[in-house]
Amino acid sequence: xxxxxxxxxxxxxxxxxxxxxxxxxxxxxxxxxxxxxxxxxxxxxxxxxxxxxxxxxxxxxxxxxxxxxxxxxxxxxxxxxxxxxxxxxxx
Amino acid sequence: xxxxxxxxxxxxxxxxxxxxxxxxxxxxxxxxxxxxxxxxxxxxxxxxxxxxxxxxxxxxxxxxxxxxxxxxxxxxxxxxxxxxxxxxxxxxxxxxxxxxxxxxxxxxxxxxxxxxxxxxxxxxxxxxxxxxxxxxxxxxxxxxxxxxxxxxxxxxxxxxxxxxxxxxxxxxxxxxxxxxxxxxxxxxxxxxxxxxxxxxxxxxxxxxxxxxxxxxxxxxxxxxxxxxxxxxxxxxxxxxxxxxxxxxxxxxxxxxxxxxxxxxxxxxxxxxxxxxxxxxxxxxxxxxxxxxxxxxxxxxxxxxxxxxxxxxxxxxxxxxxxxxxxxxxxxxxxxxxxxxxxxxxxxxxxxxxxxxxxx
Numbered sequence: 001x002x003x004x005x006x007x008x009x010x011x012x013x014x015x016x017x018x019x020x021x022x023x024x025x026x027x028x029x030x031x032x033x034x035x036x037x038x039x040x041x042x043x044x045x046x047x048x049x050x051x052x053x054x055x056x057x058x059x060x061x062x063x064x065x066x067x068x069x070x071x072x073x074x075x076x077x078x079x080x081x082x083x084x085x086x087x088x089x090x091x
Numbered sequence: 092x093x094x095x096x097x098x099x100x101x102x103x104x105x106x107x108x109x110x111x112x113x114x115x116x117x118x119x120x121x122x123x124x125x126x127x128x129x130x131x132x133x134x135x136x137x138x139x140x141x142x143x144x145x146x147x148x149x150x151x152x153x154x155x156x157x158x159x160x161x162x163x164x165x166x167x168x169x170x171x172x173x174x175x176x177x178x179x180x181x182x183x184x185x186x187x188x189x190x191x192x193x194x195x196x197x198x199x200x201x202x203x204x205x206x207x208x209x210x211x212x213x214x215x216x217x218x219x220x221x222x223x224x225x226x227x228x229x230x231x232x233x234x235x236x237x238x239x240x241x242x243x244x245x246x247x248x249x250x251x252x253x254x255x256x257x258x259x260x261x262x263x264x265x266x267x268x269x270x271x272x273x274x275x276x277x278x279x280x281x282x283x284x285x286x287x288x289x290x291x292x293x294x295x296x297x298x299x300x301x302x303x304x305x306x307x308x309x310x311x312x313x314x315x316x317x318x319x320x321x322x323x324x325x326x327x328x329x330x331x332x333x334x335x336x337x338x339x340x341x342x343x344x345x346x347x348x349x350x351x352x353x354x355x356x357x358x359x360x361x362x363x364x365x366x367x368x369x370x371x372x373x374x375x376x377x378x379x380x381x382x383x384x385x386x387x388x389x390x391x392x393x394x395x396x397x398x399x400x401x402x403x404x405x406x407x408x409x410x411x412x413x414x415x416x417x418x419x420x421x422x423x424x425x426x427x428x429x430x431x432x433x434x435x436x437x438x439x440x441x442x443x444x445x446x447x448x449x450x
Contacts, residue, residue: 001307001308014234014235014237014264015198015234015235015236015237015264019145019171019173020171021143026145028145028146030197030198030236030238030265031146085306085307087236087264087265087307
C-alpha cells in the first residue's frame with residue numbers, strides 16, 4: 001500500500017488500541033504489543049480518524065517549535081506506513 | 092528474577108461441536124461438571140493483569156459453548172486485558188457477536204479446515220464450513236481484528252495456493268497458516284497428517300510469495316512443522332517463561348500438552364493465586380532454566396534460544412520428559428523423528444483415523 005497522503009485520516013486498525021503495562025502506555029494488537037514513546041506516541045494520539053496527515057503535521061510543528069515541517073511530514077509518513085504494514089494503523 | 096508472563100491461554104471448556112483430527116486438546120477431556128465457575132475466571136483475569144499479563148486467549152474446545160462467555164470477556168476487558176476469541180464460530184449468531192464486542196472483545200480468530208466444503212467437513216467431522224464462510228462476512232462488519240486460522244497437513248497442502256486465495260476473499264487482517272503439531276489427537280493421526288518434504292518446501296515457497304503479494308493488506312504468519320526443522324522450537328517461549336495455560340478444571344499448566352508428562356502435578360487456581368503458581372509452584376519450576384538439561388543441550392550454544400525444545404514432545408516420543416527434544420538433529424534419539432517423517436502414510440490410510448471425541 002502507498003504511503004499516507006496529506007488528506008489521509010489515519011486511525012488504529014480494527015482491534016488495535018491503547019493499553020497500559022504498569023505506568024507505561026502501550027499499543028495492543030493481536031498477538032503482540034509495542035511500546036511507543038516520545039514523538040511516536042504524540043503522532044498516534046493525534047490519529048483519531050478525523051484529523052488529516054496535514055493537520056497532524058501542523059499540530060506537531062506547533063509542539064516542536066523550530067521543527068522543520070517538511071522533515072516532520074516525512075517522519076509522520078514513514079512512521080504511519082510502517083504501522084500500516086503491521087496492520088496496526090489504517091489510513 | 093523470573094520475568095512476568097506475557098499471555099494467558101484460558102482453555103475455558105473442552106466441549107466442542109467439531110471433532111478435528113488434529114485437535115491439540117488432551118485425549119482425556121474434562122467434562123462440564125469439572126469446569127470452574129464464572130467467579131473463578133473473573134478472579135483469575137484480575138490476577139493475570141496484576142501479574143503484568145497483557146493478552147488473554149480464550150480457547151477450548153469451543154469457548155462459545157460456555158453460556159457465560161460475555162461475562163468472562165467483560166471481566167477480562169475491565170481488568171485491562173486484550174481479549175482474543177479462538178473459535179470455530181459454531182454458536183455465534185450476529186446478536187451474540189454484537190454482545191461480545193460490546194463487552195470488549197478485541198480480536199476474533201476463526202479456524203478453517205480447508206477451502207473446499209467437503210474436505211473441510213471431513214476433517215472437522217461435522218458440517219461447519221459453509222457456516223464459517225457466512226460468519227466471516229458478519230465478523231468483518233464489527234470493529235474487531237480478524238484472523239483466519241488454517242491448519243495444514245499432508246491432506247490439504249497440495250492446494251495451499253487455493254486455500255490462501257480463499258482466505259483472501261474473507262478479508263481478514265491476518266492469516267495464520269499452522270502446520271499440525273503432533274500432540275493430543277494429531278499424534279494419534281500423525282501418519283495421515285505428516286507432510287512430505289516436497290510438500291513442505293512447496294509450502295514455504297508459496298507462503299513467501301503470498302506474503303510479498305499481500306503485504307499491507309493481509310499479514311501471513313506461518314508456523315512451520317518442527318519435525319522438519321534442524322533445531323527444535325522454543326516451545327511456549329521456554330517452560331514457565333512467557334505463557335501460562337489454565338485448563339477447564341482450573342489446573343495451571345506451562346503448555347497445552349504438559350498433562351501427559353507422568354509424575355507432574357498441576358496446581359489449581361481454585362486453591363492458589365496465579366502469582367504463586369507462576370513463581371513458586373513446582374510444575375512451573377520443573378523445567379525452568381537450565382539445571383534440568385541433559386547433554387547435548389547443557390553445553391549447547393543454542394540452549395538460551397530453544398531451551399532444549401519441547402518437554403512434552405520429548406516425553407511423547409522418547410518416554411523421558413528430560414531428554415533433548417528428538418526433533419533436534421543433535422539429539423541422540425533424532426532417528427525417531429526421521430522414521431516418523433518417512434512413514435507418512437499414503438492417502439488411502441486416511442479413512443481409518445481417529446476423530447476427537449467430546450467430553
